[in-house]
Amino acid sequence: MRTLTRWLLNFVILRPNVTKYGSPPAPDEQEITLFGPGYGEAIAIHLGEGHWILVDSCIDPEENEPASQVYLKHCAVNPQQVRAIVASHWHDDHVKGISRLAASYPQAEFFLSDVLNTRESCAYLAAYSGLHTAGLTKGTKELHSVLTARGPGATITTLQRTLVSELSIGGRPVVVRAFSPTPQARAHSVAEFAQYLPTEEKEQFRDAVDLKPNVGAVVLHVDFGDDAMLLGADMEEFKNMGWSSIVNSSWCNKKTRASVYKVAHHGSETGHNDAVWSVLLKDKDKVTSCLTPFNRGSHRLPTEQDQARIRRLSGQAFISSGASKRPQMNSEEHKRLQDIGTNISVLNAGFGAVRIRRKVGASSWEHELFGDAKPL
Amino acid sequence: MGLDVAQSIDEGAKSTAITRNNDVTARPAVLSFGLTDREETSSWSGAEYSTNVGYTKNFVIDKAASLLRDARMTETPYVSSNTSAIQIWEGHVVDINENGKSMRVTLNAKIGQIPDHVADIYLEWVSPQDRDLIRPGAVFYLTLFKRLRRGTVENSQELRFRRFPAWSAQQIAKIYEDADALASKFCNSTTECD
Numbered sequence: 001m002r003t004l005t006r007w008l009l010n011f012v013i014l015r016p017n018v019t020k021y022g023s024p025p026a027p028d029e030q031e032i033t034l035f036g037p038g039y040g041e042a043i044a045i046h047l048g049e050g051h052w053i054l055v056d057s058c059i060d061p062e063e064n065e066p067a068s069q070v071y072l073k074h075c076a077v078n079p080q081q082v083r084a085i086v087a088s089h090w091h092d093d094h095v096k097g098i099s100r101l102a103a104s105y106p107q108a109e110f111f112l113s114d115v116l117n118t119r120e121s122c123a124y125l126a127a128y129s130g131l132h133t134a135g136l137t138k139g140t141k142e143l144h145s146v147l148t149a150r151g152p153g154a155t156i157t158t159l160q161r162t163l164v165s166e167l168s169i170g171g172r173p174v175v176v177r178a179f180s181p182t183p184q185a186r187a188h189s190v191a192e193f194a195q196y197l198p199t200e201e202k203e204q205f206r207d208a209v210d211l212k213p214n215v216g217a218v219v220l221h222v223d224f225g226d227d228a229m230l231l232g233a234d235m236e237e238f239k240n241m242g243w244s245s246i247v248n249s250s251w252c253n254k255k256t257r258a259s260v261y262k263v264a265h266h267g268s269e270t271g272h273n274d275a276v277w278s279v280l281l282k283d284k285d286k287v288t289s290c291l292t293p294f295n296r297g298s299h300r301l302p303t304e305q306d307q308a309r310i311r312r313l314s315g316q317a318f319i320s321s322g323a324s325k326r327p328q329m330n331s332e333e334h335k336r337l338q339d340i341g342t343n344i345s346v347l348n349a350g351f352g353a354v355r356i357r358r359k360v361g362a363s364s365w366e367h368e369l370f371g372d373a374k375p376l
Numbered sequence: 377m378g379l380d381v382a383q384s385i386d387e388g389a390k391s392t393a394i395t396r397n398n399d400v401t402a403r404p405a406v407l408s409f410g411l412t413d414r415e416e417t418s419s420w421s422g423a424e425y426s427t428n429v430g431y432t433k434n435f436v437i438d439k440a441a442s443l444l445r446d447a448r449m450t451e452t453p454y455v456s457s458n459t460s461a462i463q464i465w466e467g468h469v470v471d472i473n474e475n476g477k478s479m480r481v482t483l484n485a486k487i488g489q490i491p492d493h494v495a496d497i498y499l500e501w502v503s504p505q506d507r508d509l510i511r512p513g514a515v516f517y518l519t520l521f522k523r524l525r526r527g528t529v530e531n532s533q534e535l536r537f538r539r540f541p542a543w544s545a546q547q548i549a550k551i552y553e554d555a556d557a558l559a560s561k562f563c564n565s566t567t568e569c570d
Contacts, residue, residue: 117562126554153563198543296494340501347492
């Protein structure tokens with residue numbers, strides 16, 4: 001009886017849920033899992049030996065919890081094993097639920113782009129924190145919540161060369177570094193923030209807007225010594241402040257070339273730079289690319305051309321969600337909306353995850369697809 | 377599809393609505409409602425309509441009004457006693473499309489369990505009085521409704537921008553006070569050198 005009770009306890013409570021995401025990584029396995037519901041992105045990385053870092057956040061629609069947190073629960077990860085949480089930038093589709101992540105893993109260091117480390121950008125976060133504009137704002141509200149909840153000096157701002165994590169796995173160094181933003185990109189972003197600050201009493205409230213182009217995002221390089229991952233965030237190319245400032249930096253371009261690439265900015269043309277593929281990544285056949293889609297009206301990424309380009313440059317490529325974007329409303333409502341608009345589609349077209357995993361020191365990576373994820 | 381004059385200026389709301397009629401039903405007593413994927417034949421009775429499947433649905437106006445109150449609206453869409461809201465979408469302007477003829481929006485349904493959608497809405501549907509409000513970050517309400525007019529049931533829709541209050545000097549001062557508090561939460565980044 002005691003044995004049966006122990007078995008049930010182990011199976012029902014202690015055993016990781018292996019149905020949704022298969023088996024969790026072994027201590028000697030390294031992996032990246034990319035989650036995406038169609039409008040949103042989150043990443044969980046197992047550096048090895050139970051050490052995790054999380055990048056960005058989106059919501060798992062089935063569980064209504066941050067997707068990374070759901071995954072870590074499935075893997076029975078102890079909260080103390082999460083070393084760092086990185087918000088690559090503050091757009092809604094990258095930080096939904098990140099305040100819940102930060103609260104769930106209070107011992108994890110929290111990293112933000114240094115573009116937010118100015119009076120103007122802090123004022124932007126404060127203005128669009130939801131305190132003054134009820135019912136508006138999401139991304140800014142999330143980050144404001146994180147900063148407010150954490151103590152003084154508890155949030156680390158990130159520039160090119162910032163060290164996010166450094167440890168030894170199986171006797172090999174594993175180092176996570178930021179490749180961006182540069183000081184020039186920071187200055188550009190701060191000027192953008194300043195444009196949207198309320199400065200006069202006559203100006204009306206409105207929702208926080210996504211500032212473009214995005215050169216202030218945090219690109220991460222995960223260096224395993226023999227191989228690496230490049231996480232492109234939503235970095236774009238703009239006046240030598242975006243990707244050019246990374247690939248032209250001798251500090252960046254001398255680092256270990258990556259064979260796993262989280263494609264920047266949902267695979268868009270503006271997020272593309274040839275030198276990323278030729279300088280920062282390994283030869284085509286060895287590169288596994290993964291990305292999340294972005295769906296907002298007529299603005300849908302990746303386009304057919306983007307997909308063809310990524311396939312051409314990668315050995316293999318996967319997208320987290322490939323489900324239909326067909327409207328999910330009754331036919332009458334749809335017909336009537338079509339009278340006044342076009343390009344009507346559901347915002348979150350399915351939810352899926354791409355997992356890329358290897359044994360420490362192995363020369364190749366294995367992939368697994370979950371939910372609506374599919375080959376590009 | 378004819379343009380209905382119907383410019384109604386709400387008291388207090390100071391917002392103008394423009395509606396356009398289409399699909400005027402010739403026979404007001406019986407019409408098809410596409411409330412679900414399964415079409416139902418309904419008979420119109422002014423304040424409520426009943427379906428031929430043996431149950432009565434109250435006007436959704438009350439529910440809509442309740443939802444909108446929950447959403448802390450400062451204004452409510454134009455509805456009157458002889459109109460029936462089929463759906464109310466809260467829209468957020470993401471961007472103005474390059475052609476200058478439409479705006480890219482996200483739509484959040486206020487009635488029923490419908491996932492968020494995205495769309496491009498033609499700017500011609502925005503009244504001239506609201507044009508100054510069209511910009512990224514602006515919020516609007518798009519109401520699809522049926523209404524009884526001179527004995528005829530019409531499909532109509534209304535698109536109204538939400539007029540938010542302006543920032544006060546006190547709020548702006550508070551923002552910068554909060555900003556200083558937020559800045560104290562940052563620690564200097566640790567950087568590697570060559």
